[in-house]
Amino acid sequence: MRRHDPGRRDRIVEVTLELIAEVGVAGLSHRGIARRADVPLGSMTYHFDGMDDLLRTAFTRFAERFSASYAAHFAEVGAREEAVSAIVALIRELSADAGMRDNIVAYELYTLAARDPAYREITGRWMAVSRSELERWFAGDVARQLDALIEGFALHGALDVAPLEIGVVESAVRRLVGA
Amino acid sequence: MRRHDPGRRDRIVEVTLELIAEVGVAGLSHRGIARRADVPLGSMTYHFDGMDDLLRTAFTRFAERFSASYAAHFAEVGAREEAVSAIVALIRELSADAGMRDNIVAYELYTLAARDPAYREITGRWMAVSRSELERWFAGDVARQLDALIEGFALHGALDVAPLEIGVVESAVRRLVGA
DNA sequence: CGCGGTTATGTACGATCGTACGCATGAGAG
DNA sequence: CTCTCATGCGTACGATCGTACATAACCGCG
Numbered sequence: 001m002r003r004h005d006p007g008r009r010d011r012i013v014e015v016t017l018e019l020i021a022e023v024g025v026a027g028l029s030h031r032g033i034a035r036r037a038d039v040p041l042g043s044m045t046y047h048f049d050g051m052d053d054l055l056r057t058a059f060t061r062f063a064e065r066f067s068a069s070y071a072a073h074f075a076e077v078g079a080r081e082e083a084v085s086a087i088v089a090l091i092r093e094l095s096a097d098a099g100m101r102d103n104i105v106a107y108e109l110y111t112l113a114a115r116d117p118a119y120r121e122i123t124g125r126w127m128a129v130s131r132s133e134l135e136r137w138f139a140g141d142v143a144r145q146l147d148a149l150i151e152g153f154a155l156h157g158a159l160d161v162a163p164l165e166i167g168v169v170e171s172a173v174r175r176l177v178g179a
Numbered sequence: 180m181r182r183h184d185p186g187r188r189d190r191i192v193e194v195t196l197e198l199i200a201e202v203g204v205a206g207l208s209h210r211g212i213a214r215r216a217d218v219p220l221g222s223m224t225y226h227f228d229g230m231d232d233l234l235r236t237a238f239t240r241f242a243e244r245f246s247a248s249y250a251a252h253f254a255e256v257g258a259r260e261e262a263v264s265a266i267v268a269l270i271r272e273l274s275a276d277a278g279m280r281d282n283i284v285a286y287e288l289y290t291l292a293a294r295d296p297a298y299r300e301i302t303g304r305w306m307a308v309s310r311s312e313l314e315r316w317f318a319g320d321v322a323r324q325l326d327a328l329i330e331g332f333a334l335h336g337a338l339d340v341a342p343l344e345i346g347v348v349e350s351a352v353r354r355l356v357g358a
Numbered sequence: 359c360g361c362g363g364t365t366a367t368g369t370a371c372g373a374t375c376g377t378a379c380g381c382a383t384g385a386g387a388g
Numbered sequence: 389c390t391c392t393c394a395t396g397c398g399t400a401c402g403a404t405c406g407t408a409c410a411t412a413a414c415c416g417c418g
Contacts, residue, residue, distance in 0.1 A: 024204075024205075024291075025203075025205050026203075026204050026205035103293050104290070104293040104294055107286060107289045107290040107293050110286045110289070110290075110334065111283070111287050111289075111290050113338050114279065114282050114286050115203060115283055120338060120340065121340070123338040123339065124338070124339055124341070127335060127338070127339045127341075128339075128341070141344075141350065144347055145328075145347060145351040147331070147335065148328060148331030148332045148334075148335050148351070149324075149327060149328050150331070151330070151331040151334055151335060152327030152328055152330040152332070152334070153327040153331070155289070155327075155330055155331070155334070156306060156326065156330060158293060159289060159292045159293065159299060159302040159306070160302070160303055160306045160307075161299065161303030161306075162303070162306075165320075168320045168323055171320065171324070172324040172327070172355060175324075175354050176355070
């Protein structure tokens, strides 16, 4: 029996995110998470008040991490023209196969948020962050438009069978920013 | 015992879509669907080869229906300027509370599509239809850009806490179509 | 060193699940 | 009307689930 195990709670959250990407919220189980996290089953209900509590915690962490990576992506961007390139590059990354794992988790979150206002708080904060990031270079309205465009292209790039041409993306971004 | 019950298969599919909107794919069960559809449990595995087969059938129907309503929305649109208004109106409807039910089902589908290529076929066909509808007024590239913008605005309108201003939507559409 | 209280865990319970399969049923042929 | 066989259904099985709770392990205080 292992008593001293700091960060056990963290590990549970981390494994939950991994499993969401693999089997979805629908395929989760306390037992499956506990097994993968190498944690006794009893720990699940000890650290979290049921599955919903765990899910909210996990998705909150996911959103925070995603917001941070969003900020990092734009961290070294100086001029406005660089911002345009950064947006195009971001869309390419999001719609690429490598970014699919995060997309999966994000859509699972969207699904929950569409039904439950509690999760909409998470998505709301997330979107506020990405918008305020864009507002470093663009007016509020334009930032909102760009944010929607990024989301739309990322989704269609990931879920459409027709491949996304980067030139089409770039011209859309340029039209919105008015250049 | 009811033997003569044509359309039983259809009713199962319909109830499945209802329940997806209410409890999500995660909350589905053969028993729950059978109860609601007033159908014996045995019918479930008789008409469908397990849950996955049922889900694919249900989401295919959903996508076809949605495509049809998409086409109906643009059916009586004549000139290009009318198309712009129709797009703006569409975004407003999609992000309104009344449209949330369909959004929920759509996001459940996206979630599956992100993980499973079999469902990506459904989303792919769906997106192809909406794009070709837009191509009645706009060039292929612009249609693609508009399609992404519509999706992005609908999603952010539904999942963001900040309300969507219709003026911002309209100006984005106009910028993309170059007017 | 002993001991009380907190922290954490193993286990057992009742419910629910998907699925398989033997059998009832009723329509259509004769 | 009777027989037959494909169609459709009830039921039972094994597995898995979330959760509660008694109890074991540890830590710090006296």
